[in-house]
Amino acid sequence: MSKTSLDKSKIKFLLLEGIHPSAVDVLAAAGYTNVETLPAALQGEELKARIADVHFIGIRSRTQLTAEVFEAAKKLVAVGAFCIGTNQIDLQAAREKGVAVFNAPYSNTRSVAELVLGEAILLLRGIPEKNAVAHRGGWLKSATNSFETRGKTLGIVGYGSIGSQLSVLAEALGMHVVFYDVVTKLPLGNAHQVGSLDELLAQSDIVTLHVPELPSTKWMIGAKQIAQMKEGAILINASRGTVVEIEPLAEAIKSKKLLGAAIDVFPVEPKSNKEEFQSPLRGLDNVILTPHIGGSTMEAQANIGLEVAEKLVRYSDNGTTITSVNFPEVALPAHPGRDRILHIHKNVPGVMSAINQVFSQAHINVAAQFLQTDEAVGYVVIDTEAGGAAKVLEQLKAVPGTIRTRVLF
Numbered sequence: 001m002s003k004t005s006l007d008k009s010k011i012k013f014l015l016l017e018g019i020h021p022s023a024v025d026v027l028a029a030a031g032y033t034n035v036e037t038l039p040a041a042l043q044g045e046e047l048k049a050r051i052a053d054v055h056f057i058g059i060r061s062r063t064q065l066t067a068e069v070f071e072a073a074k075k076l077v078a079v080g081a082f083c084i085g086t087n088q089i090d091l092q093a094a095r096e097k098g099v100a101v102f103n104a105p106y107s108n109t110r111s112v113a114e115l116v117l118g119e120a121i122l123l124l125r126g127i128p129e130k131n132a133v134a135h136r137g138g139w140l141k142s143a144t145n146s147f148e149t150r151g152k153t154l155g156i157v158g159y160g161s162i163g164s165q166l167s168v169l170a171e172a173l174g175m176h177v178v179f180y181d182v183v184t185k186l187p188l189g190n191a192h193q194v195g196s197l198d199e200l201l202a203q204s205d206i207v208t209l210h211v212p213e214l215p216s217t218k219w220m221i222g223a224k225q226i227a228q229m230k231e232g233a234i235l236i237n238a239s240r241g242t243v244v245e246i247e248p249l250a251e252a253i254k255s256k257k258l259l260g261a262a263i264d265v266f267p268v269e270p271k272s273n274k275e276e277f278q279s280p281l282r283g284l285d286n287v288i289l290t291p292h293i294g295g296s297t298m299e300a301q302a303n304i305g306l307e308v309a310e311k312l313v314r315y316s317d318n319g320t321t322i323t324s325v326n327f328p329e330v331a332l333p334a335h336p337g338r339d340r341i342l343h344i345h346k347n348v349p350g351v352m353s354a355i356n357q358v359f360s361q362a363h364i365n366v367a368a369q370f371l372q373t374d375e376a377v378g379y380v381v382i383d384t385e386a387g388g389a390a391k392v393l394e395q396l397k398a399v400p401g402t403i404r405t406r407v408l409f
C-alpha cells in the first residue's frame with residue numbers, strides 16, 4: 001500500500017449527501033479509514049466549520065462549494081463530485097487554492113437516458129394525466145392526444161454522453177432523432193445534427209435538454225422558444241434547473257400549447273427531503289415532476305461511488321490528476337523506493353527555475369519530473385531518491401508563488 005506523508009489514519013474524508021457505500025469500501029481498501037458520512041448536504045456556517053479540518057470532501061449536487069467555503073477549507077486537498085455536474089463548485093476558486101476537483105462523467109448517463117425515454121413514452125400517451133385522474137376517481141378512457149413514439153421526432157439539445165445514448169435508444173423505438181449542439185458531433189445511427197436551436201424546436205415532437213449549466217444555457221428555453229415549438233409538443237428537462245423558465249412552461253401547459261412536460265431539475269430545489277417543493281408546475285396533470293433523480297439508480301450510484309473514490313485515492317496516493325475538471329492533468333507512474341513531491345503553484349515566470357535551484361543547491365538528484373500548467377496554475381511532480389523530500393521541503397514551500405506542497409513515499 002502506498003504511503004502519504006501524513007499517516008493515512010489522519011487523512012480525513014467527509015462524504016455528504018448520502019454518497020453510496022461503495023465509495024467508503026474503495027477508501028477503506030486503500031487504507032483510508034477516517035471517513036465520515038452524512039445523509040444530507042451541509043450549508044452556510046455549518047459547512048464552513050465542518051470543511052475546515054477535512055482533507056477530502058465528497059458531495060453531490062446540493063452542496064454549494066463557493067469561494068468563501070474554500071477560504072474556510074484550510075486543509076482541503078481535493079473535492080469528489082459524486083455526479084456529473086460541477087456547477088455547484090467554484091472551480092476557479094478551488095484551483096487557486098490548489099484543490100483538485102474530480103467528478104463521474106459517465107456513471108449515471110444511462111440512467112438519465114432511460115428515464116427520459118420512459119417519460120417520452122408516457123407523455124405521448126397522456127399517461128401522467130390519466131393516472132392522476134384515476135387516482136381522483138375519474139376514468140379518462142380515450143385515444144385523444146395519445147400517440148406512439150414510432151415515427152415521432154425527438155429533438156436532443158446537447159449531444160454529449162447522455163444525449164447521444166438517448167439518441168441510440170430512441171432510434172431503436174423507431175423515432176427520428178435530430179440534435180443541436182454547439183460542437184459539431186458525429187451523429188450516431190441515423191440522427192441528424194441541425195444548425196440552430198430554432199430549427200430543432202420547429203421540427204421536434206419532443207424536445208429534451210442535455211446541456212450543462214453554463215452562461216450560454218441559462219434560460220435557454222423561455223416563452224420565445226416555447227412559442228417556436230410545435231403545437232402539442234412535449235418538453236423534457238433533466239439537465240439543470242436554470243435551463244428552462246418555469247412560468248412560461250406552466251402557461252404553455254395550461255393553454256395546451258404543449259401536451260406535456262417532464263421536469264427533473266428546478267431553478268430552486270428543496271435543500272433536503274424535509275423541505276416543501278414549490279413550483280408553478282404543481283397540480284398540472286400532464287407534467288411529470290421528479291425530485292432531481294435522473295441519475296439516481298442503484299447501479300449508477302454504486303458506480304459513481306467507485307469511480308470518484310478511486311480518483312481521490314489515486315490523487316492522494318500517487319498525485320495523478322487525470323480527468324480532474326479544474327486542474328492541470330498529470331498521469332504519473334508508481335514511484336517505488338523514491339520520494340515524490342507534489343508542488344502546486346501560481347503559473348508565473350520564475351517558479352520552476354526557483355524549484356530546480358532548490359534541488360541543485362541541496363545536491364538532491366531529481367529522478368523524474370512531470371509538469372503541467374494551465375493559465376493560472378502549475379502542477380509539478382518531482383521524484384527524488386528516498387529521503388530527499390525532507391531535505392528540500394521547507395525551501396520548496398518558501399518558493400514565491402507556491403500554493404501547496406505534499407509529499408508521498
Ligand SMILES: NC(=O)c1ccc[n+]([C@@H]2O[C@H](COP(=O)([O-])OP(=O)(O)OC[C@H]3O[C@@H](n4cnc5c(N)ncnc54)[C@H](O)[C@@H]3O)[C@@H](O)[C@H]2O)c1
Nearest residue numbers: 084085158159160161162181182210212216238239294295
Ligand atoms: N437530472 C440528473 O440527475 C442529471 C444526471 C446527470 C447529468 N445531469 C446534467 O446533464 C448534463 C449533461 O450531461 P452529459 O453527461 O450529457 O454532459 P456532456 O458534457 O457529455 O454533454 C453536454 C453537451 O452539451 C453541449 N453544449 C454545451 N453548451 C451548449 C449550448 N449552449 N447549446 C447546445 N449544446 C451545448 C456540449 O457540447 C456537449 O456535447 C450535465 O451537465 C448535468 O448538468 C443531470
Ligand SMILES: O=C(O)CC[C@@H](O)C(=O)O
Nearest residue numbers: 060061062083084085295
Ligand atoms: O446526485 C445528484 O445530486 C444529482 C446529480 C446529477 O444532476 C449529475 O449532475 O450527475
